[in-house]
Amino acid sequence: MKAIRRFTVRPVLPEPLLPLSELARNLRWSWHTETRDLFQAVDPEGWQAAGGDPVRLLGSVSAARLAELTGDRRFLRRLAAVADDLDDYLHGRRWYQAHSGAPGDHDPEGSEFPTAVAYFSPEFGVTAALPQYSGGLGILAGDHLKAASDLGVPLIGVGLLYRHGYFRQSLSREGWQQEHYPLLDPNELPVSLLREPDGAPCQVSLALPGGRSLRAHIWMAQVGRVPLLMLDSDVEENGPGERDVTDRLYGGGSEHRLLQEMLLGIGGVRAVRAYCRLTGHPAPEVFHTNEGHAGFLGLERIRELGEPPERGGQDLDFDAALEAVRAGTVFTTHTPVPAGIDRFDRELVARHFGDRGELAGVPVEKVLQLGMETYPGGEPNLFNMAVMGLRLAQRANGVSTLHGAVSRGMFAGLWPGFDAAEVPITSVTNGVHAPTWVAPEVFRLGAGQIGASRAEDALSVGGSQRWDAVADIPDADIWELRRELREQLVLEVRERLRASWRQRGAGAAELGWIDGVLDPDVLTIGFARRVPSYKRLTLMLRDRDRLMELLLHPTRPVQIVVAGKAHPADDGGKRLVQELVKFADDPRVRHRIVFLPDYGMAMAQKLYPGCDVWLNNPLRPLEACGTSGMKAALNGCLNLSVLDGWWDEWFEPDFGWAIPTADGSATDDDRRDELEAGALYELIENRVAPRFYDRGAGGLPQRWIEMVRRTLTTLGPKVLAGRMVREYVERLYAPAARAHRSLNADTARELASWKGRVRVGWPHVAVDHVEALEQSAAGGTAELGSTLALRVRVALGALQPDDVEVQAVSGRVDSDDAIADAQAFPLKPAGGPDLEGRWVYEGPLSLDRTGPFGYTVRILPAHPLLATSADLGLVALPTEGTGEGAGVLMR
Structure with a gap:
């Protein structure tokens, strides 16, 4: 029989064990080894069954076991120590508070740094226990929150809670990707409902055409010191269509996506206001839009400022409010191609705004102008979310140096008359949250060298001196660790591969060969990411005979672990997955190359440390950053990559290899792939594999180990999310806070009037x-x-x-x-x-x-309040015949 209703029965924790509840609800456990070890000690078998999720664990642990722990003095001492450590983490002074520019209690607005920052993103990858992400954008957003927490940055994360997440991936017998959308019950997730003082759920509401409303509850996940607010439209007062707005990440048609992005941006601002009202958290001075999906947040802030003072506004007209909003807004683009940007039909957007929809009183034509592609080659009837994001933000950035340059070229039409180099889009290269992605074994090796507390600081804050200590670790210890991690990966792969084949319909009697898949002593290459065509999942298959020779080489064999999801609507991507799977199914090579379905954070945390080489071969320059290689590098894995994204910026031959590219305009796609695949085979055969297998004294590959050292000491401090967030604070958040404070109602009106006159x-x-x-x-x-x-x-x-x-x-x-x-x-x-x-x-x-x-x-x-001289996109240049001296040649 099937239940007609489902709900969660939570255990009542005995008084001595109450701190377990707070530890489980704060997602710091997802990157804090001692907390995870404590929960594993509660019930080792239950911890495994719960997938390492403390909330699920506490929901299943028996009353008898809880009573037993109540009398276990050793466990209670561990519990007290971990709870005290969390308290110190949450309330102690950290980098932000110790900085000379930090807000002070006596004069918070006299500081250089903002009192608070609201960070909006359509997805957040914080932990596998909260599956609200699809790929790199979400993982980056999750790492941003964690690093902000470690540094003490007063950030508020804002996103959506998708009841079906992204999707779970499996394979058919023929290797075709299949999608599954399991229902997520928020009551079984590490989140809590934001409530009003009377206990009622806090709710935000958006007006829709036809007199309808879109309501949403606000679920909160505590990411260390950072609250993450997630809006959920599965509310009883909503109609069926509105309840499904937050059903799936990146699901549905245009109107569905538009409603998601209106809820994220407009509803997200309202959720932030409610959260600050209910908790006393300082109101954000800076709003950070992570990609264009959340761009509508600027329109809600314009509406707020247009309200009369008695309703909390400043009675500003649209143009003055726009200037005030722009001053405190940061926009980050992650998209290197126009096709990756959300664009909506102009009439669809118009129908959802104005007096018959949302933001009544805000002129619809003004809204539309913000997103119109009013530049050569633009589509006049499409509303571009990235264009709106740029027009609503005084500061914008790409996510690597190369991507910043690509973005300046891609959006140059918004600043006609300026060279691409002068387009006001800077770059902050992404980073990754090392405490999340560094294997515990790697951390212990470093902690043994410099101490646990200094090792924690090295991972969260940085500091090259701490990373230089890697030079003193003996070669044998590094190599032993690398083999241990490779062996763990081999066991993980076999377990996942067996489960995949069972899903594909294979019986146990057919799967004896899996026990021989991969070898812990063979050079292991990893490739895992989303599967759009530009990432070229199947470039390695270009010459299958040559790949087979590499895999089966008698003295220098190679083994490859591949994972990745294609978007459910991308049949081309699914065909690439199937092509790779069919090759990996070949009995001649299936012990040397595997495809693992359902790539996600849990898999990644085993995959990065266990690989010797991380492969990345996108079409240059279409990889905005590519943070998977950073996570691998932090575990001593060497990168083999096209010079794109972050690798173009930081590659050195001392710690990796660059795949030559054939991206000249005269090279067609087919010829380019042929040339670059040939270069890839050549590198693996003649450079990578020989260095791995070239053994010296004691059977150690000393040149390889030296490359591992250089990877850690040179790249380690650079690829940290802590470095990234510090750059955002110093280069973008602090200037935005100063600009926000400088634009009171009068100066905003004056600036808007001046711009209109100019x-x-x-x-x-x-x-x-x-x-x-x-x-x-x-x-x-x-x-x-x-x-x-x-x-x-x-x-x-x-x-x-x-x-x-x-x-x-x-x-x-x-x-x-x-x-x-x-x-x-x-x-x-x-x-x-x-x-x-x-x-x-x-x-x-x-x-x-x-x-x-x-x-x-x-x-x-020119005006003192302009962030850059290109702000208005206006420039007057000489015309022919203007005068002499238009150019001078000198030798």
Whole structure:
């Protein structure tokens, strides 16, 4: 019989064991080994059955076992120590509080750092026990929260609670991906419902067309010091369609996705306000939008500021509110291709806003303008979430140096007239939360060298001196550890492979061969990630005979562990999975290459440490960052990767290998894959495998071990999420907080009015004439160290010199006279206006480099509250015939 209703019966913990409840509800256990060990001691078999989830464990432990633990003085001492450690972690001063720019109790707004930051993301990968993620974006968001907690950054995470998560993956007998969506009961997850003082669930509501409402409860997960708020639309007051809005991550059609993103952005801001009201948490000064999915949060904040003071607003019109919102908003893009951005039909968005939908009183046309692709090549009838995110944020970044450059090129149309290098999108390279991803065995080896507390600091905060201690660990200890981790992976793979084949319909009698799958003494390569086409899951299969030779080499064999999920709607990705699975099913090689279904955090935490080499072969430059290789590196695994994402930034031949690329415009896709696959085989056969198997004294591969050392000492401090979050705080959050404070209601109105006046007047701004005075150059040449005195005549129309900056821009020029490595120098007003209303600007231009050299002049809007001179996307440049001296050549 099937139950008509399901609910969870929780045990009543005896008084001495009550701290177990708080320890289970704070997700710090997911990265704190001592806490996990404590729960394992409660019931070792139950811990295994619960999948390492303390909430599930406590829901199943017997009353007799609880009574037994109550009398176990040794266990109670351990419990007290772990509970005290959590209390110190939650309330002690950490990096943020100790920083000179941190908010103080006496004057929180006089600090450099924000009093609080709200961090919005559509997915969060905190732990396998809370499956609310699909891939790298979610894992990055989870690591961001954990690192913020370790550093003491006052962050509030905001996301959605998906009742079916992403999906669980299995394989058919033919190797075709199959999706399963098990129902997640929040009462069985490590979350709690945010409640009003009277005990009623706290609720947010959105207005929908036709007089309908979308209501959501707020579930809270405690990620160390950081609260994570997750909105859940499975509320009884909702209609069937509205209840299903948060059913699946990245599921449904366009309207379904739009409602998810409205709930995340608009509902998320309302959830933050409710949380701060109920808990007394400081209100965020900075809002961080992790990808465009949460972009609507800016519109809700504009609506708030438009409310009258008696309702908590500042009575600002749309344009003034927009300036105030932009000042305190940070936008991070993770997308290297336009196809990866959510775009909605213009009419669909219009239907959900305005007086008949959400944000009544906010002009629909103003909303639409924020997302319209009003640039060459844009689609006029599509609403682009990333474009809106950029227009609503004064500060934006990509997630690696290369990705920042790609993003500046991809979004350059929003800043016409500016070179791509001047587009105001910077970069903060991603990092990973080392305490989550470093194997306990690796941590113990480091702790034995420098002590447990210093090792914890090295993983969470960084510091190259702590990582340098790896140099003193004996070669034999490193190699013994690497073999131990490889052996653990072999056992894990066999267990998962056997379970997969049973799901595929195989009987136990067919699976004896699995006991011989993989060898703990064979070079092991890992490849695990999502399966879009650009990540090229099957590049390794390009020449199958050559791959077989590598796998079956008599003295230098290779074994490969592969995992990954294709999006449920991506049949092309599913075909790639099937192609790889069929190859791995071949009896000739199935002991050397395996595909493991249902890739997730639990699998990854075994996979990264157990591999010797981490393979990544995307189409360059389509990998925004690629953090899986970072997690592998922290465990002493060497990277073998295309120079893309973070590897392009930090690769050195001392600790890994770069796969040569053939990404020139003249190379077609098929030929490019053939060339790059050949380069991959060549590297493995002639560089990677020989170094692994080249054994010296004591049977140790000393050159390989040295590469492992260099990986840890050089990459270790760089790839940390702690380093990443510190950069966000210092480079983006702190400036955003200062800008937010500088824009009160009056200054926001003044700035909006000034921008409106500049936009209206800009068509009449022009560079009228440029000349170089006292020019010693003759015949188009000049001497190094000489100076040109520039005189420029400009038209400003109704604008004044205080509204603009006139600049000379100079640098080396190429054969097309394009200026490279440009430097800008302001020119000063020297007279005007004349009878024609022209102004004269003058200034020196130093000729400080040899070779072909050129300059130009431009006019930019200028205001003290602008974050960058490109803020408005307006620039006036000389036209042909403007005057002499438009370019100078010197030798």
